[in-house]
Amino acid sequence: MKNKTPYIVIAILFVLFNVIAFVIPTEKTSVFWIGYVFTVIAFAVVGFVWYLTIGKKQDLKSKLLGSSVAYISAVYLAVQFVAFLVFMFVSSAPTWCAVLVCVLILGISTVCMITTNVGTEMITATENKVAVKRQFIKDLQIEVEMLAEGEADGEIKQKLTELAKKIRLSDPMSDSSLLELEQELSEKVTAIENSNDRVSAIKEAENMLLKRNKKVKALKG
Numbered sequence: 352m353k354n355k356t357p358y359i360v361i362a363i364l365f366v367l368f369n370v371i372a373f374v375i376p377t378e379k380t381s382v383f384w385i386g387y388v389f390t391v392i393a394f395a396v397v398g399f400v401w402y403l404t405i406g407k408k409q410d411l412k413s414k415l416l417g418s419s420v421a422y423i424s425a426v427y428l429a430v431q432f433v434a435f436l437v438f439m440f441v442s443s444a445p446t447w448c449a450v451l452v453c454v455l456i457l458g459i460s461t462v463c464m465i466t467t468n469v470g471t472e473m474i475t476a477t478e479n480k481v482a483v484k485r486q487f488i489k490d491l492q493i494e495v496e497m498l499a500e501g502e503a504d505g506e507i508k509q510k511l512t513e514l515a516k517k518i519r520l521s522d523p524m525s526d527s528s529l530l531e532l533e534q535e536l537s538e539k540v541t542a543i544e545n546s547n548d549r550v551s552a553i554k555e556a557e558n559m560l561l562k563r564n565k566k567v568k569a570l571k572g
Contacts, residue, residue, distance in 0.1 A: 357401040357402075358398065358401075358402075361394060361397060361398050361401065364394070364428075365394050368390065368394070368432065371436075372387055372435075372439065375439070377439050377440060377442065378442045380442040380443075381446050381449075382438040382441075382442060382444045382445075382446060382448070382449040383438060383439050383442060385438065385446065385449040385450055385453060386434060386435035386437075386438040386439060386449060386453065387435060389431055389434075389435070389453035389454075389456070389457065390428075390431050390432055390434075390435045392457065393427060393428045393431040393432070393457075394428065396424060396427065396428075396460075396461075397424045397425060397427070397428045400420055400421055400424040400464065401421055401424070403420075404418065404420050404421045419467050420464050420467050420468050423460065423463050423464050423467060424460070424464060426460070427456065427457075427460035427463075427464075430456055430460075431453065431456050431457070434452055434453060434456060438452075487523075487533050487537075488518060488519075488521055488522075488523045489523070491518050491536070491537060491540060492515055492518045492519050494537075494540055494541070495511055495514050495515040495518060495540055496511075496512075496515045498511050498540075498543060498544055499511035499512045499515060504549075506550075507549050507550065507553075510550065510553045511543075511553065514553055514556060514557055514560075517557065517560060518560060521560065521563075521564050521567075522564060522567045522568070524567060524571075528566075528570070529563060529566060529567065529570075532559070532562065532563050532566065533563060535559065536556065536559045536560060536563055539552065539555055539556040539559055540556050543556065
């Protein structure tokens, strides 16, 4: 079940806003209605933003990253509400002033939310790419550890355990230029189980791992 708390909060605030707007005896001039309409728009924006960043079912990291946009939308609503109060009590203000102020608040807030959201998406995309680049070493380590678990020969088991440790201590970052080498290394590890000379096969895998790690270091300068 989706979290309905954000929508309940918005609904309560919207009711309170309308109570303030229509219970307090003030003259309902054009600037009042301009402020009112823009404040209603602000509530709609906050509801939509909170739905995208808080209300939807997402992992914790995505919600934390999206909370920045939600915070900006909340600040936007607060500023717009203050502007509404000003125009509600200063009914003599010119119409153009009310429109200009409300449009500026909406425009600046929208720009801030869009730029923040773009930054959030860039962070998420970068983290996903990094996770993919690190996956090779994790998978290779698991494969060698599984070979060691099923090995009956004590000497071979020890060598596989040492190989798994070397893989675990290797730099997890990869690069597109290493794809062919890593593919060959993966094939060497896979071939260990059915090799007639597993000691030599493990040694070949270790040498290829060393070569791969040196290339990773060289790429980092």
